[in-house]
Amino acid sequence: MDNIPSKQDILDWIAEHPDASAKRDIAKAFGIKGGARIELKKILKDLESEGLLERRRRHYQDAEKLPPVTVLELIGPDRNGDLFARPMEWQGSGPEPRVLFAPRKSDPAVGPGERFLARLIPVRGQDHHYEARLIRRIGHAAHKIVGIFRRPTGDKEAEGRILPIDKGVDREWRVRADAIHGAQDGELVEAEQVGPKARMGLPQARITERLGDPSAPRAVSLIAIHQHGIPDDLPDAVIAEADAAKPATMAGRDDLRQIPLITIDPSDARDHDDAVAAVAEPDGGATIWVAIADVAYYVRPGSQLDHEARLRGNSTYFPDRVVPMLPDVLSGDLCSLHENVDRPVISVRMRLDAQGNKVSHTFQRGMMRSLASLSYEQAQAAADGQPDAATEPLMADVIRPLWAAYDLLKSARARRQPLDLDLPERKIELTADGRVKSVNFRERFDAHRLIEEFMVLANVAAAEELERLRRPLLYRVHEEPTPEKLAALREVAExxxxxxxxxxVLQTSHLNRLLAQSEGTEFDELINMTALRAMTQAYYYPENFGHFGLALKSYAHFTSPIRRYSDLIVHRALITGHGWAAKGKANDGLSQHDIETLAETAKQISETERRSMAAERDTTDRYLAAYLSERVGTEMTGRISGIQRFGAFVRLDETGADGLLPIREIGREFFHYDRDAQTLMGAETGIELGIGQRVTVRLVEAVPMTGGLMLELVELDGKPLPRGGGAGRGRGAGQPPRKRPAQSRLREAKRTQKRKRKRD
Structure with missing residues (x-):
């Protein structure tokens, strides 16, 4: 067996011939035949166990190199516009190699987050290790799972299971021993589906990240972040770019530092991106200013900061943390309009007549200095005649003029009649270690409404200005309800x-009249909830279809560029339209690439907004379940907020939490589900459950890991439940026949399918 190669010979040969690395190829290359193949197999196993080779099906490869054909996920362009991708499987000991994607003109487009099969070409002397050529697109990232990992104790070779933490999902996932990647029993993990969906048996997954102790209080938001795929780690290049940013100078700016601008925000606000001021005019009108942080100065088109901001789309807010769109050095410092500090802004000066109508507006790129950073509570107390040390000096020149201007805007709003839904907002207060201390509803002040009206008017002015300048922009679009949803609302109302x-033609004033009719009645919450559900979801789009909810013809988001990418696009459009852009490479206006990809950007940030809303809602549900888990067995009051075939959803009065009232907990009889009327009716007792009914329920179960609440019905509209028939009892005279339960139908369908397969 003198012709048996050494381990180094084999490694060298595989490096030179990556396309022919099967055992038979290696044997053929070294002339190994017969019994010598056993010795070759032993050497290859030794190399594999030492981590120097990785076996992929029947092929071997150098564990420190990527295979010549591999699956990649596109990351997106860098500041130079070059596209990079990351390998989906990297087993090497060092950091994963950089892969430059070099598409041909004939290749189909591949977007960030999409996966594709590529042929890799190693390169030397570059800032990347491979160039990738597209073989075929695979599509978007595989299905993600966040759950609890379970594995038989003491058996390192055994495969494991993942128990998902999604509400209503009880299907486990199987994890092979070689796809566990060090996860420990009981750990919270993130995984992704491997291979096609299984028709029979458990689907298969591989663990991609270990998230730690699932019972830790601050794991709640972490679960939502990973579950919804929200990017929460800023790349080094993005941080480096932000750290290198320098404060803006007065070059090319108007001096706005003499205008009495202040910020009014929540007491726990982490950034301040808008400031306001007002002065009364002799004709009974007012001039108001809205100054917005000039984020475009720091986040230039094509930069790493720009790419990451577009990818995130917006900041995501949780009770215990914020996943920001921009690094903190910008969002919390250079772009934030702190008190008594010079900050660059794009401002709009708006003139109101005595009826509160906007008669003119003027945009400026300037430098401001905030006189004060007030909380809503502070500003409201001052307006109510109870100023503190911070607001007392501001009363004459700042507070009173602001509220006088707000009175004008209120009269204009009353004529415009935007949709006036009464939707209280929950506030979850946490202890220092991240546990729920209290759950309350946020108090609404005129100070909140003042800022909202000022911002709405500034957003209108931005849209109108860009239309005047004939510059492309992203509108905030809200279309009217569909005929089907409107018909459902009308049914509930009648x-x-x-x-x-x-x-x-439906107008918001018609809906407001309905809301006014129900105000103060037992149907108040029902009508508000049903009206909300009738609304379509707002989105971003480069064409204008109006904003139904605000009763406005043109509307764009301009006032929050620190936390919304849409506003940054609007700022860039204003910069270009007014000729304010910095010259040369550092141009901070709307780029040609911005314009060409406006529709794609609109779709991207509309999706990231929905993603953040879902993550924030899930986190709130989990915190509420944790808060209520110590009150299992307690009776609570609430109102039915939704009806489904399997039961009813109840919104609890005290916390606003939504719990499930399964049909088995309502009564021991068959319930008929009416989808159109949104009711459940007992076949024997005739009791009827519908949206808006008052109920008393008992909390049966609260699961913090999923956010699920299980309830039992005690009283309906203040009355105890009538006793329904037990299982197996016959139906009463004149009552509709019982339908076969869903499980029985499912079993019968499976038996029919099985008999059919046998005949085939």
Whole structure:
């Protein structure tokens, strides 16, 4: 066996011939035949166990190199516009290699987050290790799973299971021993689906990240971040770019530092991106200013900061943390309008007439200095005649003029009639170690409404200005309800004794009249909830379809560029339209690439907004379940907020939490589900459950890991439940026949399918 190669000979040969690395190829190359193959197999196993080779099916490769054909995920362009991708499987000991994606003109487009099969070409002397050529697109990232990992104790060779933490999902995932990647029993993990969906048996997954102790209080938001795929780690290049930013100078700016601008924000605000001021005019009108942080100065088109901001789309807010769109050095410092510090802004000066109508506006790129950073509570107390040390000096020149201007805007709003839904906002307060201390509803002040009205008017001015300049922009679009949703709302209204006009073009004033009819009645919350559900979801788009909810023809987001990418695009459009852009490479206006990809950007940031909303909602549900877990067995009051075939959802009065009232907990009889009327009716007792009904329920179960609440019905509309028939009892005279339970139908369908397969 003198012709048996050494381990180094084999490694060298595989490096030179990556396309022919099967055992038979190696044997053929070294002339190994017969019994010598056993010795070759032993050497290859030794190399594999030493981590020097990795076996992929019947091929071997150098563990410190990527295979010549591999699956990649596109990361996106860098500041130079070059596209990079990351390998989906990297087993080497060092950091994963950089892969430059070099698409040909004939290749189909591959977007960030998409996966594709590529042929890799090693390169030397570059800032990357491989160039990738597209073989075929695979699509978006594999299905993600966040759950608890379980594995038989003491058996390192055994495969494991992942128990998902999603509400209503009880299917486990199987994890092979070689796909566990060091996860420990009981750990919270993130995994992704491996291979196609399984028709039979458990689906298979591989663990991609270990998230730690699932019972830790601050794991709640971490679960949502990973579950919804929100990027929470800023790349080094993005941080480096932010750290290198320098404060803006007065070059090319108007001096706005003499205008009495202040910020009014929540007491726990982490950034301040808008400031306001007002002065009364002799004709009974007012001039108001809205100054917005000039984020575009720091986040230039094509930069690493720009790429990451677009990818995130917006900041995501949780009770215990914020996943920001921009690094803190910008969002919390250089871009934040702190008190008594010079900060660059784009401002709009708006003139109101005595009726509160905007008659003119002027945009400026300037430098401001905030006189004060007030909380809503502080500003409201001052307006109510109870100023503190910070607001006392501001009363004459700042506070009173602001509230006088707000009175004008209120009268204009009353004529415009935007949709006036009464939707209280929850506030979850945490202890120092991240546990829920209290759950309350945020108090709404005129100070909140003042800022909202000022911001709405500034957003309108931005849209109108860009239309005047004929510059492309992203509109904030909110379309009117569909005929189907409107018909459902009308049914609920009529069943509650109210009217909603029909046979005419729907306006928000019609809905407001309905809301006013129900105000103070037992149907108040029902009508508000049903009206909200009738609304379409707002989104971003480069074409204008108006904003139904605000009753506005043109509307764009301009006032929050620290936390919304849409506003940054609007700022860039204003910069270009007014000729304010910095010259040369550092141009901070709207780039040609921005314009060409406006529709894609609109779709991207509309999706990231929905993603953040879902993550924030899930986190709130989990915190509420944790808060209520110590009150299992307690009776609580609430109102039915939703009806499904399997039961009803109840919104609890005290916390606003939503819990499930399964049909088995309502009564021991068959319930008929009416999808159109949104009711459940007992076949024997005739009791009917519908949206808006008052109930008393008992908390049966609260699961912090999923956010699920299980309830038992005690009283309906203040009355105890009538006793329904037990299982197996016959139906009463004149009552509709019982339907076969879903499980029985499912079993029968499976038996029919099995018999059919046998005949085939």
């Amino acid at each position: 069943a509650s004794g109210f009217t909603l006009a029909k046979g005419q």
